[in-house]
Amino acid sequence: MKKYFLLLILFQYTVLSQPQSVGELLFTELHNFKSGEVNRSYLLYKIPFSNLVFQKEGNIFKAGVKAGVEIFNDSSRSVYRDYTEKIISVDEFELTNDKNSYLQGIIEFSLPSGKYKIYSSFTDINSIRELKSKPHTLKTDSTNIITNPIIVHSDKILCDTLQLFNIANFSGTIPFSSELFSILIPVAEENSDGLEIKAHYEGEVIFNEIITEYFHSPFEFTICNNKVVLNNSANTKNLKYFIAKDISAKLKEGIVSIKISYKSEPEKQDSFQIPVIWINKPHALLDLEKSIQHLKLIESSELIDKLERSSRDNLEKDFYSLWKKYDPTPETEFNELMHEFYKRVDYAELNFRPLASKNGAKSDRGKIYIQFGNPDSMVRFTDEYGRMVETWMYSNPQRSLMFVDKRGNGNFTLVNSQ
Structure with missing residues (x-):
């Protein structure tokens, strides 16, 4: 049964999942090309949409940054300063919170041979919040x-x-x-x-x-x-x-x-x-002991006990070896099935936790979501006793599941499965 469970996750991954790109506020990198006696340098930057504030203008949503750079030579003297603005617009509200879509830009400058320290600043145009960036060192006479x-x-x-x-x-x-x-x-x-x-x-x-x-x-x-x-x-x-x-x-x-x-x-x-x-590594994978506990959904208690008895030096290796046997692309290091599983754990922890609990992945809705992914359709209503009811429908494989919040605390219990 548990092997069938994993095949379902793999099927859902193949059909529904998109490639995912731990969540940085800002990325910058520096490149330098020779051009005769002068060096053409490029400071590239990349900011996730989820770290920007978008404002609605008509039917679109706009965000932007004011990007600045100041360059000092090896005598700590400022030799260059520049500011630019970069604006981005999107049509869909969902994209404004997407951590896998980015505003990207370039600050270009030319410098003679020498050694420089480059400081950059990025200010959100809508929120006036400054995003911090580490300085770069540039040796153009390398x-x-x-x-x-x-x-x-x-x-x-x-x-x-x-x-x-x-x-x-x-x-x-x-x-x-x-x-x-x-x-x-x-x-x-x-x-x-x-x-x-x-x-x-x-x-x-x-x-x-x-x-x-x-x-x-x-x-x-x-x-x-x-x-x-x-x-x-x-x-x-x-x-x-x-x-x-x-x-x-x-x-x-x-x-x-x-x-x-x-x-x-x-x-x-x-x-x-x-x-x-x-x-954007799944948070469920940042704590190895908790990652192992989530395996109880798909592996036997005997195997989990054996894994937990591994020495501290071998625990991580044994954990990834266990997942390797389910890797749909064993010729590469990245395991798509493991990623999909723990990405779903993250979603379940955040969206299905009862009011008095932090274990959304262990709730009935959480377990079903991890197994089957998002339902193709969902109906939410109040039953004759005033309790909230959710019915989830899946088309492939075809099934219907009913969850009831019996105590009014957000803990929806699976009461019917067809």
């Missing part, structure tokens, strides 16, 4: 053979008639997600015939490949359909870009050390520490 990698969505997007790279724009991190991400690696030397890339996680080599796929292009960052993209430019240097295609599929959550060296000259190398972050 002699690194390999410059900072650029994290992009593996699938390009159509911008006018061009297929362009869509920047991940998550503060230079690689999202841990069902969506695939690649790394663009700019190199300055034309004679490089390939790169060896090694990714280490907690001492283990999890990625080791020779990359020979590359292209030449002078790039700049632009906005297309409210996304930051790499577009061709006449103002920057033509560089060779190697592509580590779909590298995110092999990466685990945590800090990944990536060593990049020339294939023919391995002494020419650079290393980068890149965080792999689960953006």
